[in-house]
Amino acid sequence: MTEAGTAASCAATTLPEPVRQRVLTLAAQALGQLPATDIPAPLRRFASFAPAKRAKLSASVLGPILETDEHFRRLTAFQVRREHQELGDAVAEGIPVPAADPVEIAALAYLLRPDDWELRVADAAQVAVDTPRADSEAVARLSDQLDQARTETRQVRERLREQVNELKTENVTLRRKLNEARQRIGGLQTDLAARTTEAETADERVEAARSEVEREVRRLRARITELEAIEHAARRTAGQEREMASTRTRLLLDTVLEAASGLRRELALPPGGELRPADTVAGTEPDAAPVGRTAPEDDSSLFDELLSLPQVHLIIDGYNVTKTAWPTSPLHSQRQRLVTALGALVAQRRIEVTVVFDGAELSGPVQLTAPRGVRVRFSPAGVIADEVIRQLVRAEPPGRPIVVVSTDREIAESVAKLGARSLAATTLISRIART
Structure with a gap:
């Protein structure tokens, strides 16, 4: 079959709704794996969506593009075949797979386009026609299960109602005990507040007394320090005065002694207490020379x-x-x-x-x-x-x-x-x- 004939046949083929939904799901999954350059412009904004959201939002655009854009359909088919390799290879090569879902086979055949793809789609459409009978049986079976579930629900509801009544009774008892406990706690809190107030008042009195004692101790210590400083200064002043007087006296005495000793050596005077004959001769004695001889100050x-x-x-x-x-x-x-x-x-x-x-x-x-x-x-x-x-x-x-x-x-x-x-x-x- 030529490509033109295939496209025309595709356009003339109407997919059953289950097959169409499966085709859109497979194509939406493959859309997230294709490069951006291979995705048609109307579909690029859906490529970054989650698979489920992508299939839901792009359905109105994706279906027509798959029917009209043969190149995009082939790229999608290639990606789907990679994701479903065994089943995709079997459908592409025309190998029957009896255990597979006809809808899945038809969706893969629609994308891969083997020679018998239209027959696969028709088989899936026939299965869709027979589905209501199977659905009736399933509905009957589900109705029986629903009746059984309702019976069990009524039984469970009665048991739960009894448990709720018991819990309500127990809740009333617990509420009464809680109120009694709250009353006791309120009385204890009132007593605690009164005792706390008394303790804080006592602490304030103790703190005030401690502060007063500390102030008095600091004042006395400052006074002691002041008196010690005065005593130390008086002792130091008295000591300095005694030391200065002693020093001045010692220096003067040393000066007199050394001057007398030097004068005695210079004049070669004999030891004191001896009267010399010349001492009896009357005459005028010269005045003592000043300290150092008289001379210019720069000498x-x-x-x-x-x-x-x-x-x-x-x-x-x-x-x-x-x-x-x-x-x-x-x-x-x-x-x-x-x-x-x-x-x-x-x-x-x-x-x-x-x-x-x-x-x-x-x-x-x-x-x-x-x-x-x-x-x-x-x-x-x-x-x-x-x-x-x-x-x-x-x-x-x-x-x-x-x-x-x-x-x-x-x-x-x-x-x-x-x-x-x-x-x-x-x-x-x-x-x-x-x-």
């Missing part, structure tokens, strides 16, 4: 003579000396060079040295390594170095040799009134150069 030999005095304290106006000696160097370099040179001087002469720098020159914390025996002080905020130098002079006991190195005339005059000797900065610079 380096005078500086050495003053440093040889017993217990001498050398006080230096730091920046006055450094800016005279090294005016172009940074301040931190000036400070370090001065204290390093003074360290060498202390190691030679064993004297007490204090260097005072003006704190107004500082822009932050000072990093300075002072040698052993060199005391370094910076004037506090709002106080100039000159005032700190005067305080150092006033702090020493009367009679102790004190030498102040500064070119500032105001400092020289003020320390001279306090009993100290002043020297120019160039004197110390010359002495350092020889160290």
Whole structure:
């Protein structure tokens, strides 16, 4: 049979409804397996649906396309044959399959189009005609089963009604017990609320008392701490005053003793208690020479003579000396060079040295390594170095040799009134150069 004759025969053949529904189901299943390029445009939107939904929604479009589009029908038949290989091969080769469903055979024959496909469709149509008789027998059989099921349902319903009555009675009893339990629980909750309120009130009273005790304890501790601080400050002040008085006395005594000893050695005086013949001759004695000989303040030999005095304290106006000696160097370099040179001087002469720098020159914390025996002080905020130098002079006991190195005339005059000797900065610079 030619393709034209086949198409015409197909168009003239009317499929029984069971066969048509099975053809649409098989074609809808195959539609989801075909490439998008092989699917006709009206069917592409159904390809992504679930198989059952696809068969239901595409039926009105899929049937006519299978009847008119021979290429699409062949692609669908090929895919269906792959899914139902044994039965599809038998139908395609014309092999009878008596045990198979005639509707299934007719649907596969319609898609695969073997030579006898029209006969297969006709056989399925004949089976559909004989179906009402079989349906009557099935209906009678189902009616008997329905009557039997109704009888069993009535029996089950009676048993269930009895059980429901029993459950209702039991439910009434349980409701009564539940109400009694709720009443007891309500009374217990009321009692619990009252006891909870009492406990909270007691807790509040206890907390208030605890807070009051803690406040009193903190107040007493603060008072104890304050009194301890006052006592400690008083003890420290008294100790410092006793220590300062002892130090001042010891320094003065050491100065007097060393001066007397040095004078005795210099004059080669004999031990005391002996009267010499010359002591009986009357005459006018000369006045005592001042501390150190009279000489210009920049005399380096005078500086050495003053440093040889017993217990001498050398006080230096730091920046006055450094800016005279090294005016172009940074301040931190000036400070370090001065204290390093003074360290060498202390190691030679064993004297007490204090260097005072003006704190107004500082822009932050000072990093300075002072040698052993060199005391370094910076004037506090709002106080100039000159005032700190005067305080150092006033702090020493009367009679102790004190030498102040500064070119500032105001400092020289003020320390001279306090009993100290002043020297120019160039004197110390010359002495350092020889160290």
